Amino acid sequence: MSLEVSNLDVHYGRTRALRGVSLAVAPGEAVGVIGETGSGKSTLARAIVGLVRPSAGRIVVDGEEVSAYNARQWRALRRRGTVQYVFQDPLRSLDPDLSVEESIVEPLLIRGGSRREAAERARALLARVHLDEALLARLPGELSGGQRQRVTVARALVTDPRVIILDEPVSALDAANRVRALEFFKELRDGGTALVFISHDLGSVAGVADRIAVLYQGEIVEDGPARTVVNAPRHAYTRLLVGSAPTLRSAAAARSSRADRAERAALRELLQTIGGQAS
Ligand SMILES: Nc1ncnc2c1ncn2[C@@H]1O[C@H](COP(=O)(O)OP(=O)(O)OP(=O)(O)O)[C@@H](O)[C@H]1O
Numbered sequence: 681m682s683l684e685v686s687n688l689d690v691h692y693g694r695t696r697a698l699r700g701v702s703l704a705v706a707p708g709e710a711v712g713v714i715g716e717t718g719s720g721k722s723t724l725a726r727a728i729v730g731l732v733r734p735s736a737g738r739i740v741v742d743g744e745e746v747s748a749y750n751a752r753q754w755r756a757l758r759r760r761g762t763v764q765y766v767f768q769d770p771l772r773s774l775d776p777d778l779s780v781e782e783s784i785v786e787p788l789l790i791r792g793g794s795r796r797e798a799a800e801r802a803r804a805l806l807a808r809v810h811l812d813e814a815l816l817a818r819l820p821g822e823l824s825g826g827q828r829q830r831v832t833v834a835r836a837l838v839t840d841p842r843v844i845i846l847d848e849p850v851s852a853l854d855a856a857n858r859v860r861a862l863e864f865f866k867e868l869r870d871g872g873t874a875l876v877f878i879s880h881d882l883g884s885v886a887g888v889a890d891r892i893a894v895l896y897q898g899e900i901v902e903d904g905p906a907r908t909v910v911n912a913p914r915h916a917y918t919r920l921l922v923g924s925a926p927t928l929r930s931a932a933a934a935r936s937s938r939a940d941r942a943e944r945a946a947l948r949e950l951l952q953t954i955g956g957q958a959s
Pocket of ligand 1: 720
């Protein structure tokens with residue numbers, strides 16, 4: 681397993697934000713963690729990258745029990761970049777004063793790589809996320825939202841992480857960019873990276889997640905193959921999520937003649953990947 685979380689509890693003072701959470705993600709597997717606001721999604725992600733300390737339970741990354749690490753070991757692990765956390769807001773993870781190239785190469789330079797090698801790697805990574813090299817000289821403020829998100833992903837990839845946690849990876853993207861992003865995440869997953877998608881919207885990650893875990897009030901109430909969770913949810917809360925998922929629900933609206941063709945094609949593709957039907 682690339683990531684194994686077992687019986688994790690996290691407290692903030694007297695608030696118990698996570699209760700006995702267990703989640704395993706294999707290399708080349710994509711798991712969606714879905715839950716409403718306050719359900720504990722960010723807390724889980726933050727615990728996995730060592731930003732909050734669990735009060736009980738274990739976290740094992742690539743065979744190492746990181747939940748037992750001290751601050752120095754965490755710093756070393758972060759420098760290696762074995763686990764990467766891509767924040768929901770790309771502007772939060774990109775320094776506004778650094779060019780795209782500088783942002784991408786920074787983690788490599790911190791690890792002691794040469795500037796020349798780092799620049800070559802930045803070019804290769806930009807191509808990997810399907811962005812033009814002409815963007816290397818731009819500042820984050822000079823990019824579109826979709827381009828910025830791809831730059832943050834390129835930056836996360838620079839350390840060849842075993843696990844990438846993506847917070848709301850497609851929620852802010854339009855239909856065409858969403859489909860492109862999902863295709864790219866599939867390529868990453870197929871290359872052996874373990875992916876964890878965090879979202880409040882089941883529909884937005886159902887097309888790429890192999891498995892979906894539903895987090896409700898700090899507990900995982902359902903965990904199963906994405907198709908099963910979407911088509912035959914067992915828990916009442918999951919049924920509510922399926923019913924209210926904007927992307928899944930809007931599939932019906934997209935069938936109407938008013939819906940624009942690109943949106944309809946994107947939705948069809950999304951639904952096909954999870955075994956649904958769109959005409
Ligand atoms: N630093 C903190 N101090 C105290 N309580 C916190 C802190 N961070 C989160 N919480 C509480 O822990 C619970 C889980 O919060 P968390 O941010 O993990 O939820 P979330 O599912 O990520 O929500 P959202 O989708 O709104 O980001 C909530 O009740 C929240 O109020």
